[in-house]
C-alpha cells in the first residue's frame with residue numbers, strides 16, 4: 001500500500017540503518033569527505049573521528065595505497081566469479097590474513113560483512129560436526145550482550161535486547177546464552193581486563209549439564225565485547241572458556257570483527273590474550289572499512305575434515321554448500337592486501353599497543369565526573385557509561401553524540417547511554433586528549 005501524501009523531504013527515500021530516521025532527517029549529520037583522522041561535513045567543517053567510522057577505518061581514512069588498489073582492481077578485474085573459478089588476489093589475500101592469525105588457523109572463507117562472517121562460522125560449525133558423524137551437535141551458545149551482526153544466525157546467538165525482541169519467532173532453535181561478563185559492582189572503573197569474573201566461564205559447564213555436550217556445536221563470543229560498550233574479558237575468562245570447549249568437543253568461535261586488525265594492539269585478540277579458538281570471524285579493519293569484506297579463519301583441522309583426500313568422493317562434489325556472489329570480490333581483496341601492507345609498513349598494531357597507556361589514562365581521567373557511571377578500556381577501545389536521565393534511557397547518550405558532532409567537531413559511537421572510543425590507529429596522543437576533552441565539555445554542559 002502506498003501513502004497518498006508523499007513527503008517532499010529530499011532525504012526521505014533512504015531508510016537509514018540503526019538510526020532514528022525522523023530525527024536524523026530533521027537535523028542531518030551529513031559527512032561528505034574523509035582524510036586521515038578526519039571527516040568533513042558538506043560545508044567543509046573538519047570533524048575528528050574518534051570511532052574509526054564504525055570501528056573499521058583502522059588505518060585512517062582515504063589512505064592512498066588503499067584507494068589506488070581499489071582503482072586498480074576496478075580497472076583491471078572488476079569482478080570474477082568465486083564459485084568454480086578464482087583470481088590470484090583472492091588467494092593472496094587469504095594467505096596474508098592466515099599469516100596474521102594464530103598458529104593452526106590457516107584457512108580463510110570470504111564473506112562481505114561481519115554478519116555474513118558470523119553466519120558462515122555458525123554454518124561451518126554445524127556442518128563440521130555432521131561431516132564427522134556428530135550430527136546431533138546442533139546447539140549454538142552465545143552470550144548476553146554479544147553482537148554478531150543482524151543475520152538470523154548472528155541475531156540468534158547475539159544478546160542485545162533491541163536487536164532481538166522484534167524478531168522473536170525467527171530465532172534459531174536450540175540456541176542458548178551464557179551470562180555477560182560485565183558486573184559493575186565488582187568491576188567498576190577497571191583498567192583493561194577486570195580482575196573479577198573468570199568464573200563466569202563456568203556457566204558453560206552449567207549449559208553442558210543442562211543440554212549435554214553431544215547436542216552443542218559451538219560457542220561464539222567476542223573476545224572483547226565491542227558494540228555493547230567495550231567489555232574486556234575478565235582475567236583468565238577466555239582460557240577457561242577454551243578449556244571447557246576442548247573438554248566437551250565444542251568449537252570455540254571468536255568474533256573478531258572489532259578486535260581484529262590492531263584494535264587491541266595485535267593482529268587478533270586471540271594473539272594478545274594467548275587463547276586460540278577454532279575459528280575467527282573478521283570484517284571491518286581488514287580493508288580499513290574501504291570496501292565491504294568479512295570472513296572466517298578456520299583451523300586446519302576443520303578445513304581438512306571437509307577437504308579430505310577421500311578417494312571415494314567424485315571430483316565434482318562440492319565440500320561446503322555455502323558462499324556469496326561477492327566472496328573474495330576483487331575490489332575487496334586488492335584493498336585488503338594494500339591495507340595489510342599499510343598495517344605492516346607503518347607498524348600500526350604496535351603503535352596501538354604503545355598508545356594504550358596514554359589512551360587509558362586519558363579516558364580514565366573522566367572518572368569522578370558526576371555523570372560518569374563507569375569507564376572500560378582495552379587496546380585502542382574504550383567506553384564511558386553516562387548516568388541515564390531518569391525515565392529516559394539513552395536520551396543523554398543521544399544528546400551527547402549530537403553535541404560532540406555539532407559543537408565539539410568530533411565523532412564518537414553511541415550505544416544507549418554509553419559513548420565508545422575506537423579511533424583509527426594513526427591517532428596522535430594530542431588527538432586522544434582532544435577527544436577526551438571534547439567529551440568532558442559535552443558532559444559538563446549536560447550536568
Ligand SMILES: Cc1ncc(COP(=O)(O)O)c(C=O)c1O
Nearest residue numbers: 113114115147148149255257258
Ligand atoms: C563483533 C561483531 N560481529 C559482527 C558485526 C556485524 O558486522 P556487519 O555490520 O559488517 O554485518 C559487528 C558489527 O559491529 C561486530 O561488532
